[in-house]
Amino acid sequence: MAVSRVVVIKASRPWTPAGAADPAVMARMYARGFALLTGEKDDPGAVSSLFGSGDRVGIKVNTIGGKALSTGPDVALPLASFLSRNGLPEKNVFVWDRTTRELRDAGYAVSAGRGGIKVFGTDAPGVGYGSDLVSHLGVGSLYSNIQTEFATASISLAILKDHGLAGVTAGLKNYFGAIHNPNKYHDSRCDPYVAEVFDAPPIRPKHRLTVLDALVVQFHKGPSYHARWAAKFGGLIFSLDPVAADTVGWTIIERLRAGAGLPPLAGEGRAPAYLATAARMGLGRTDPAAIETVEETVS
């Protein structure tokens, strides 16, 4: 079986003087990330290798952390633009999360008009959750209609951060924002629930790509923002294997923690056990020998 490839693209200067992610740098990071991930020679080829021309692609962001610690518009919109410049109609690419409030708090201009990239929450008028419970393994939830009805393909564009209960929150756990009752699934370090939510019919068949926003990584005391334990890592992490992506994200968090003199997450009883569960369920790999990590820095 081929190894799972995880691409880590870093930038030497990813931020503008104002502190936002530089859109031109982001564009280069996405281009290199897609190229190294897919092996395609050009950007349209890379996009078409993952999405059909008729796909409606939902980019699920994580905005619970407010402006300081969310996948913000400076990261998500360049991804949407990259997709729309390279073969996907703009009308078929949208950025979403669970609530309009959280999107706005993270800096998004919420819009569902005809022109431009649409950005909206599950609580937008006329959207909502499905009316039928999806009972899958240990999870019973209503799923966002954005995931079930609007999107035919989805990208988990998640911010990488420490999580007081789960250990790590990244691409897999980002889909907790697609269910109506995530608060019910934080017991037992979110294990096995993170894996089970991902494995459910509304998510797994549609998930195409994980991109972790590791520009600023909260490596301790997450998921809230604490400047003292937030590192400017300056990277984006790409993988078609959602478990491998999060596993590599976890190793980055551990590295940052060690650098700050903090114990490993396991030492605090917070190792993200749901990753091993996800691997056992066949959702991806955690074994370092089965993960090929490719790193590159763009200017």
Add this chain to the structure above:
Amino acid sequence: MRRRAFLRGAAGTGLALGAGLSPARGLTAVLGPGPNLSRVEARYYVKLPDREVECRLCPRFCRLGDKERGYCGVRENIGGTYYTLVYGKVCTLNVDPIEKKPFFHVLPGTSALSLAAAGCNVNCKFCQNWEISQVRPEQIEHFDLPPDEAAAKAKDMGCAAIAYTYTEPTVFFESMYDTAVQAKRRGVRNVVVTGGHINPEPLADLLGVVDAVKVDLKGFTQEFYKDYVRGDLKPVLETIKAVAKSEVWLEIVYLVIPTLNDGLDGIREMAKWVKGEAGDHVPVHFSRFVPMYLVKNLPPTPVSTLDAARDAARGEGLRFVYVGNVPGHEGETTYCPGCGRAAVRRVGYRVEAVKLKRGRCEACGTPIPGIWA
């Protein structure tokens, strides 16, 4: 509304807020948080370093970072201060017969203004009200009903009591407590329908302002609580003991679910425990399960199973054992433990006859415990 209609321009249109008085059905009309949520500081929590808080309202002791909510989904840490989002907010409001709660030894034949806000601190797979209990408050309609208005409304409508019910009232504790204080001042009683997951300190405070508590004892093993309730049995038993020791009237409901908690040995054990720890006078209702929420693969409880449970509990010495959710069953009647005659006869939620005089059987004078006037 499907994708195409939404994208045609739904954005920007308002969603009318209706003052729905019944449990919401479906979550397709999702409201955004904002004016319909409260931001009132919660009680029973401690502030921790780094803007974290620890909730001490229920045995989960949720420890939360900034912007996180507890397991209940209705209490949120905002910048290191913990808030209830449902203070004075009501998602369901009905005038019910008090028998519907069920309370069989509390003011028979009267009405209770029954209210709820969204949320629950467990996640029973067989929840009968999951569309309001297992959601976040912004996902269903809430309307304003501050404590003083709720109390006044109950009084104006001639309700003998306010019932905090349908969801888990523990999670809207602040509203419940303040409403109970207001109701008490107006001579309106307060009755609570709870799963019993509440810590001793808030429970003690609550018992100071309410008149009756009905605890849903959902099973009698920790394994059942872990697998089907997502909670713990021990704190529920502690709650039952605390209520029994107080001046507050206690009743217990046991929802009998085929194959899951209907073993007669377990029911005998439970009855023995109730008799020993709470008293043989405590009414126990064996209620009929109907398939709901995440348990749809089991049939409704056969009446014969409920009869057997009732017989087993009475065999252990409990004096007031009832059958619930089977309208017309003779197990809805209160029988005098002295002479065996019907003291309160009910059909469904309707009281047909009350043969009591100052809390005693009219026929033989035996005291029947409860709140009768």
